[in-house]
Amino acid sequence: MSELLGSYEFTLNVILVQAILVLSLYVVFQAGLLSMASVGFMAVGGYATTLLTLEQNWPILGGVVAGAVMGGVVAAIFGIPVLRLGGIYLALGSLALSQAIVIGIANFEFTNGARGFAGIELAVTTEHLLLVLIVTGVILQITHRSYIGRAIRAIRLDERTAEGLGINTVLYKRVLFAFSGVLAGLAGALEAHLTGVISPDQYGFDLLVVALTYMIVGGSGHWIGPLGMTVVLGIVRDQLGLGGTSLENIIFGSLLVAVMILAPAGISDRVMYRDIGRWIRRKRTGRGVQVVTTPQGEVS
């Protein structure tokens, strides 16, 4: 694939790693939880594989798997206290957790502090990343269409009512948080073997803001929204040479505000398409209210 993509290969790979991170945010967002901890779990995964392959001579596959597992384990443990929070407090609590992890890494001896590591073996290719995304997508799609997926959407729409229908909301949220940690850890581990270098400043606020923008613009309705937005906006960002500039913050900030006003549930929101479809039909036929006939008579 590298001949086909030429100089764009690396850019695409970075976008694909970000897509995994965005899906990690989406996994909890689909249950209505805005968690910002994924960037911290990504750092855990990256450092896990770095330390294991560089210092313990583990094979790369083992390191990547260990990175994903470590991300999941850390998420499962911290999920218990953090998920007691809800709404904006969860967002702040998980942001604090994420920053605490990154600051911890920057200050420990064994993580080489703020210097980080270089010379991590390069092994990740576009094919690997696509494979991971396809497998993740299949898992998410199967879940989406199952009773589990319905239960997750129910938690997003009305947690208390979901509870009354027999859905163990606390357990669901913890498992989703742990799965989100696995995906984030995987993204971090793959990135380490893609770029060959790792340092705490990679996992800063900038990465979080970009990933959150992709996810919120993509929406909570279906995983394809955040995934598609990551690829589209990632390419736009690269082509316009926006990465890391203040213009980027202005453009992405405006985009976020526009989406929140025009499509609060993101671009993968079914209800929005229904309303747009109706509006177009109304314009065309000039009719107002749609009338539905039931056995009991007419209701509008």
Next chain:
Amino acid sequence: MLELEGIVKTFRGVKAIDGVTLKVPERGVFGLIGPNGAGKTTLVNLITGYLTPDEGRITFDGHDVVGLAPHKLAALGVARTYQNLRLFEGSTVRENVMIGRHLAASSGGLARFRPRWRKAADPVTEELLGRLGLAELADLQVDELSYGLRRRVEIARALATDCKTLLLDEPTAGMTAAEADGIGQLMRELAEQGVTVVLVEHNIRLVTATCDQMAVLDWGKVIAQGPPAEVWALDAVQVAYVGKRRDKAGQPTTARTRT
């Protein structure tokens, strides 16, 4: 069988429920009525685990259920509807009912993960939609339905949990008389099938026509309990609910002031 014994619930010093003892007989329709603020919805919330009583015991089929989370009570077979409708907005009628099937699907363990690619994949859901007259509306979003129809979706969703006891919190509010009669008919059918229905209502006609037993709640206390005909004959119930008494000549007298 659902039993409540000496239930007390206080909100900031106000006794919303004050020593309620009730036995809800199995396989029947049990009416629970009372004026606004009598504590009916609080009682439903206590039974379904949304609130924990300060004192007293609640047993369901012999299990002590005080302190159990709502999802555990649902697993024991207690389902409910809400006075202020709580549907999953932005989902279709069918999806709302299918979410209620979660418990039934869970009994299969990993079967929960089995994807359902077809829309009408669950026969129980389809049967319930038909039974409540929602079959043709199944693919509409619930926010497009009228109030009475939304109430019916909520009842279908509660029934989808395969519940043994169903608590309906004012199910016919906002319905026409004909629609309410339909719901009454449905409750009788359910009772015959072995479901215990607890009906919290303002609609006196419906309660009298549908219930085998009823209790009247006033200021957090049960003031009467028994078959509807006997309960309505009681003076205390007339005062609490209708607010009027009749003297010996059959003329209404001024109601006692409630203090």
